Amino acid sequence: MRQIHDIHGGIHPPERKALSRPGELEPAPIPPVLVLPLRQHLGVPALPIVNVGDRVLGGQTIAEAQGVMSVPVHAPTSGTVTAIEARPIAHASGLQDQCIVIETDGQDEWLSFTGITEWRALDAAALVEHVRAAGIAGMGGAGFPTAVKLNPEPTRPIETLLVNGTECEPYITADDTLMQCQADELIEGAQILAYIVSAESILIGIEDNKPDAIASVEAAIARSGAVIELATFPTKYPSGGEKQIIEILTGQQVPSGGIPADIGLVCVNPGTAVAAKRAILDGVPLTHRIVTLTGEALASPQNVTACLGTPITALLTHAGLNAAPQQRIIHGGPMMGFAVSDLNAPITKITNCLLAPTPTELPLPEPAKPCIRCGHCAEACPASLLPQQLYWYARAKDQEQLAEHRLFDCIECGACAYVCPSQIPLVQYYRAAKGQIRDSEHEKRRSDNSRERFEARQVRLETEAAEREAKRAARKAAAQSKAAEDGADPIQAAIERAKARKAEQASEPEQTP
Amino acid sequence: MSLLKVTSPHASGQSRVSAVMRDVLLATLPGVVVLTAYFGPGTLVNIVFGGLIAVGCEYAIVALRGRDPKVAVGDLSVLVTSTLLCIALPPYAPWWLIAIGVLTSVLLGKQVFGGLGYNPFNPAMVGYVVLLISFPVQMSAWASPRGLAEVPGLMDTFRHLFAPTTIDAVTAATPLDLLRQNTGLLFDDLLTSSPELTGWGGIGWFEANLAFLLGGAWLLYRRVFTWHAPIAMLAALALCALMGYDGGSSQSGGSALFHLFSGATMFAAFFIITDPVSSAVSNKGRLIFGALIGVLIYLIRTLGNYPDAVAFAVLILNFCAPFIDHYTQPKVYGTGSRES
Numbered sequence: 001m002r003q004i005h006d007i008h009g010g011i012h013p014p015e016r017k018a019l020s021r022p023g024e025l026e027p028a029p030i031p032p033v034l035v036l037p038l039r040q041h042l043g044v045p046a047l048p049i050v051n052v053g054d055r056v057l058g059g060q061t062i063a064e065a066q067g068v069m070s071v072p073v074h075a076p077t078s079g080t081v082t083a084i085e086a087r088p089i090a091h092a093s094g095l096q097d098q099c100i101v102i103e104t105d106g107q108d109e110w111l112s113f114t115g116i117t118e119w120r121a122l123d124a125a126a127l128v129e130h131v132r133a134a135g136i137a138g139m140g141g142a143g144f145p146t147a148v149k150l151n152p153e154p155t156r157p158i159e160t161l162l163v164n165g166t167e168c169e170p171y172i173t174a175d176d177t178l179m180q181c182q183a184d185e186l187i188e189g190a191q192i193l194a195y196i197v198s199a200e201s202i203l204i205g206i207e208d209n210k211p212d213a214i215a216s217v218e219a220a221i222a223r224s225g226a227v228i229e230l231a232t233f234p235t236k237y238p239s240g241g242e243k244q245i246i247e248i249l250t251g252q253q254v255p256s257g258g259i260p261a262d263i264g265l266v267c268v269n270p271g272t273a274v275a276a277k278r279a280i281l282d283g284v285p286l287t288h289r290i291v292t293l294t295g296e297a298l299a300s301p302q303n304v305t306a307c308l309g310t311p312i313t314a315l316l317t318h319a320g321l322n323a324a325p326q327q328r329i330i331h332g333g334p335m336m337g338f339a340v341s342d343l344n345a346p347i348t349k350i351t352n353c354l355l356a357p358t359p360t361e362l363p364l365p366e367p368a369k370p371c372i373r374c375g376h377c378a379e380a381c382p383a384s385l386l387p388q389q390l391y392w393y394a395r396a397k398d399q400e401q402l403a404e405h406r407l408f409d410c411i412e413c414g415a416c417a418y419v420c421p422s423q424i425p426l427v428q429y430y431r432a433a434k435g436q437i438r439d440s441e442h443e444k445r446r447s448d449n450s451r452e453r454f455e456a457r458q459v460r461l462e463t464e465a466a467e468r469e470a471k472r473a474a475r476k477a478a479a480q481s482k483a484a485e486d487g488a489d490p491i492q493a494a495i496e497r498a499k500a501r502k503a504e505q506a507s508e509p510e511q512t513p
Numbered sequence: 514m515s516l517l518k519v520t521s522p523h524a525s526g527q528s529r530v531s532a533v534m535r536d537v538l539l540a541t542l543p544g545v546v547v548l549t550a551y552f553g554p555g556t557l558v559n560i561v562f563g564g565l566i567a568v569g570c571e572y573a574i575v576a577l578r579g580r581d582p583k584v585a586v587g588d589l590s591v592l593v594t595s596t597l598l599c600i601a602l603p604p605y606a607p608w609w610l611i612a613i614g615v616l617t618s619v620l621l622g623k624q625v626f627g628g629l630g631y632n633p634f635n636p637a638m639v640g641y642v643v644l645l646i647s648f649p650v651q652m653s654a655w656a657s658p659r660g661l662a663e664v665p666g667l668m669d670t671f672r673h674l675f676a677p678t679t680i681d682a683v684t685a686a687t688p689l690d691l692l693r694q695n696t697g698l699l700f701d702d703l704l705t706s707s708p709e710l711t712g713w714g715g716i717g718w719f720e721a722n723l724a725f726l727l728g729g730a731w732l733l734y735r736r737v738f739t740w741h742a743p744i745a746m747l748a749a750l751a752l753c754a755l756m757g758y759d760g761g762s763s764q765s766g767g768s769a770l771f772h773l774f775s776g777a778t779m780f781a782a783f784f785i786i787t788d789p790v791s792s793a794v795s796n797k798g799r800l801i802f803g804a805l806i807g808v809l810i811y812l813i814r815t816l817g818n819y820p821d822a823v824a825f826a827v828l829i830l831n832f833c834a835p836f837i838d839h840y841t842q843p844k845v846y847g848t849g850s851r852e853s
Contacts, residue, residue, distance in 0.1 A: 008846070011526070013524050013526070014524075094518070170524065243846060243847065247846075253846055253847045254847050255847050255848075256845065256846070256847035256848045257847075258847070323514040324514070325514060325515070326514075326515055326517050327514050327515070327516060327517065328516070328517040328519060328523070329516060330523055332521075334521075334522060334523040334524040335521060335522045335523070335524060336521050336522070337521055337523065338520070338521060339516070339517060339518050339519050339520070339523075340516065341516055341518055342516075343516070355523075357523070362523050362524055363525075364517070364519060365519065365525060367584075369530050369584070369588060369629075369630075370628065370629045370630030370631065371630050372530060372533075372590075372629065372630050372789050372790050373630070373789045373790050373792075373794055374533065374737075374738070374789045375738075375739070375789060375794055375795075375796075376528065376736075378794065378795065378796075378843075379739070382846070383845055383846040383847075384843045384844060384845050384846055385843075385845055386794055386795060386842065386843065388794060389794060389838070404842075405842065406845045406848070409845050409846060409847060409848070412521075414521050414522030417522050417525070418522050418524060418525055418526050419526045419528060420525075420526075420528070421528040421529050421530045421532070421533055422530050422630075423525060423529075425520055427520065427521060427522065428520045431520075
């Protein structure tokens with residue numbers, strides 16, 4: 001039995017998970033138009049390889065990866081490319097980004113795929129290429145390109161592949177549903193990923209508020225006959241943070257600024273494992289994902305398998321949105337999700353939940369009151385930060401103290417703001433402060449660069465001047481030594497020449513009238 | 514339908530500043546009841562009169578500062594300040610003493626710095642110290658407990674507020690005063706020689722301390738503050754008293770029990786030093802903050818010139834809080850082994 005460690009802080013918000021009936025999964029209807037952002041992951045956007053007017057089939061690559069920190073995009077169904085242009089995307093900034101727009105034809109014709117049953121015959125690098133080609137990015141929320149994660153810097157061997165089935169955010173049941181409905185695929189995917197990173201063991205962690213998922217994964221492990229450890233631990237937010245689940249299950253902490261691989265771990269979301277299984281065993285790229293549609297403003301909250309690129313409005317309509325005049329639609333969960341600013345924005349590889357709460361269900365924040373330094377935030381902080389101090393320094397824009405108080409170790413989980421009696425939007429202050437620090441670092445780099453350029457130019461000018469001086473001195477010395485050889489004074493000689501010229505001019509007749 | 518843009522987290526807990534302040538006010542009830550039972554309605558009248566002045570003053574000054582005065586008064590913090598100050602003031606204090614104290618607390622202790630959350634010092638203690646230094650006679654005139662003197666009625670007390678001559682006869686020295694003035698008696702003899710010193714901390718004083726302990730325990734249970742500062746202060750005070758007791762000679766500083774249950778000890782531990790705004794922020798910092806206050810209380814009580822020492826000790830440590838904070842940052846995740 002694995003020893004379960006406690007993390008510092010954490011909170012117990014109402015879970016509201018039963019609302020979306022975890023464990024039941026239906027496909028969402030294919031919408032008439034799909035909008036596929038070229039960047040659904042962390043890193044460089046993919047490069048379109050189709051043209052407007054092209055007919056595409058399900059599973060066809062429509063944009064390919066550009067460089068290492070990038071993943072391709074595939075068509076989730078058959079249809080015609082009608083535009084490649086900037087469209088609203090689901091991002092906290094509310095900005096637009098380049099998307100491929102496909103008008104679906106309802107045929108749902110697919111390319112045929114062949115999987116690799118004997119994947120153990122391939123080496124890790126070949127399998128990683130398949131994972132990359134299938135367009136897989138971390139499906140837990142950050143969208144980190146999975147192929148990059150599977151190629152950790154070889155600082156030390158990977159001991160354990162950790163599948164993070166915590167799903168600690170309230171409301172969201174996408175991973176819960178996946179673990180119940182696709183447990184066998186999850187186990188196969190985990191084995192493939194463990195093989196790729198040469199992990200000795202596989203560990204699956206699930207919070208104890210998901211008994212059905214635990215039972216189903218347990219059964220799937222038994223069916224597979226593989227040696228896989230399943231660990232359950234008490235429910236607490238934010239146990240599902242990568243750093244948090246690692247501390248809970250291993251007692252070790254990921255070093256500040258480091259990655260799990262630094263302590264011999266690779267941590268993946270269950271959805272990512274299933275996507276890897278499908279990429280390798282079935283040869284199918286990532287084109288769909290499970291999305292929790294929930295909140296009391298929906299008539300039928302549920303989990304659906306939806307085409308990537310489905311507009312948010314289509315899914316909400318499917319679930320029977322009964323919108324208030326002022327409606328909040330949250331992409332993600334109530335703790336870390338962001339409010340969507342355009343319902344035409346599509347879902348992407350990182351969309352695990354769309355939450356449509358009523359105003360009574362999740363009341364809008366009251367106006368912030370002054371901080372009374374009660375310290376409840378520090379008690380709740382899973383990173384053991386002092387949020388009340390960070391708040392003061394963020395307001396004062398005191399970057400030195402923010403660094404001293406380790407602002408960048410904040411995971412933005414929102415536990416501090418949740419417990420704050422003054423209702424201060426603390427996380428927003430930290431995000432803004434991080435942005436300002438990044439900006440000023442950028443500024444500093446720029447000014448350092450121009451200073452270096454200036455200094456280099458000064459040095460160059462000085463050397464050039466010195467070289468010129470040296471050349472002149474050398475010429476002078478050469479002339480002098482030559483004159484000395486000739487035995488005449490060069491100045492005297494010059495005066496003689498000038499005199500001779502003058503005399504010559506005086507003897508000539510006037511040439512001008 | 515228009516879409517609302519709000520930043521995460523979208524869920525929030527139940528805790529509110531006004532609820533915290535309300536809890537603190539409620540927690541003073543047992544202590545106030547005991548003080549009223551033993552010393553008459555003087556404290557009660559202090560609190561009501563002081564509260565009226567405080568609310569009026571806060572309302573006016575916040576309005577002058579161009580903020581919403583209803584929000585400022587609505588958070589109840591000004592009532593907490595005035596109530597704590599008025600509990601600390603002698604019962605049957607003249608109206609002007611209360612008024613000066615409350616105005617000093619609210620204006621000089623709190624609003625000049627920007628109101629709630631910005632005050633470097635405990636506002637109630639700022640008011641108290643100003644009064645103690647300016648009006649030592651009035652400030653050391655505590656009431657005699659019931660049983661040793663006639664306790665005035667409610668109407669008499671209100672009349673006394675504006676006509677202080679009526680019930681001057683009831684004032685007496687506090688147990689801590691008696692201890693300080695003692696030169697010749699062994700500690701045990703001192704206890705038996707003065708009727709006021711019956712019990713562990715003096716008549717009424719022991720019970721009042723017990724009542725404030727009860728209120729404080731309730732606040733701890735309600736998680737209004739953590740145990741670190743109060744327990745550290747009580748432990749440090751008890752330890753100092755044990756070391757200075759020397760078996761109870763006339764030069765001794767009094768027993769540990771006496772120090773824990775006399776004067777403003779429990780009131781200070783659970784209602785004064787737990788003011789989060791002016792104390793250290795981390796748990797480790799609060800341990801140091803509380804312990805140093807305990808040590809200072811003992812030193813000032815036994816070596817100083819004032820009857821009680823809480824206000825000075827608290828203000829001095831308020832000065833030190835940022836310094837303590839600097840050296841007591843908790844170990845952040847991923848930066849090395851964390852103390853459990």
